[in-house]
Amino acid sequence: MKFMKIPAATITRLSIYSRALEGLINEGAPVVSSKRLAELCGVNPAQIRKDLAYFGQFGVRGVGYYVKELLFDIKKILGLNKEWSLAIVGMGNLGCALMAHENFLKQGYRFVAAFDADPMKIGLKLANGMPINAVSDLPRLCRETGAEIGVICTPAAVAQEIANRFVEAAIKGILNFAPTQIQAPKGCKVENVDFSVKLDNLAYHLTSA
Amino acid sequence: MKFMKIPAATITRLSIYSRALEGLINEGAPVVSSKRLAELCGVNPAQIRKDLAYFGQFGVRGVGYYVKELLFDIKKILGLNKEWSLAIVGMGNLGCALMAHENFLKQGYRFVAAFDADPMKIGLKLANGMPINAVSDLPRLCRETGAEIGVICTPAAVAQEIANRFVEAAIKGILNFAPTQIQAPKGCKVENVDFSVKLDNLAYHLTSA
């Protein structure tokens, strides 16, 4: 397929497809059609074919997609054929829960440094033996540990400040759990995980519909 | 404004506007223009005016929007002029962290029941004194506590099963933290909070760009 700008939603869906494919592997299914995969992911079959078409041809006409191959190809497209190193700031309830969450590791994301602003917490060891560091050490430790993605689990009021530190430390991707909109220069991509927004969406739908 | 279907993205943005407005109240700003609010939220000014126009007229020409009034109106639109009751299933690291997260309460969301499938956990008291209940008690306790929104923090493998229980218990909105696509009948709205998808997005952008 000739060059074309890839919709952001396509990348999100590829990630969803990859999970469905992992499920299919567990069931031992060797092949899947766009129709079946679409059912599992709650999308239109043509959408799946179109999404994949941005990156090449992965299917066999009259047959479908070989599950293992397709999963491998999607993971490669997403850049998941390597391990990614994460640095996390804000070791409150949520931050600690995320570090302990085994899904991250399973998917190839590894925490390599943890930070907090609270002097009482600095030096404490986390469940996995990793120490909590002062935010002032962030640039140095990010460099030393080779952290590539920054995770922000602080209160909203200081999230922008931490983001700035990450940018200084040459971090190119930020996962923001604080309920605020973060500004970052063009070279740094910010993704927000905002569950209060999602709750508000539910509240709206329960109210009006 | 005459009737029109409201884009899902509009609701999400209203939620973001409300946070920015809370920030402006803290700063003591009485009035805000769509231009200024747009900067704070990282969107186009016309977008804000259009989003609001779906619901009525809230501004003063030549002046802007009165911050407090607009926040009140947006909260009312979203259905946040009441308290919402949440039931949560899966009291692992993440589930416990969410319950302890004070932001929820501040925004008007209150946990009224907690569940887990692990028999070892059932009967244990959480930090706030609330007991962990067996999933078999879910329908009864949801009814008794008046839970309106279900929160799923279980492993992906059982998420659909829990969602089905919520639907049986007449829950009309589900916030799903499990990394899987959940099916629910039309009367039940599902919102997914999928941070591995967000991480995959970052991985993709760091890989290709």
Add this chain to the structure above:
DNA sequence: CGCTGTGAACTAGTTCACAGCT
């Protein structure tokens, strides 16, 4: 004069429908 409210123009994203392989 300045800023909102809004139809019109534009852009992006999704779905259709069928050609093209296997």
Add this chain to the structure above:
DNA sequence: AGCTGTGAACTAGTTCACAGCG
């Protein structure tokens, strides 16, 4: 025959540009 790959048609969402009002 069956399912993918894809241009074309359609739908949705965003931005422009200016009329309308304070």
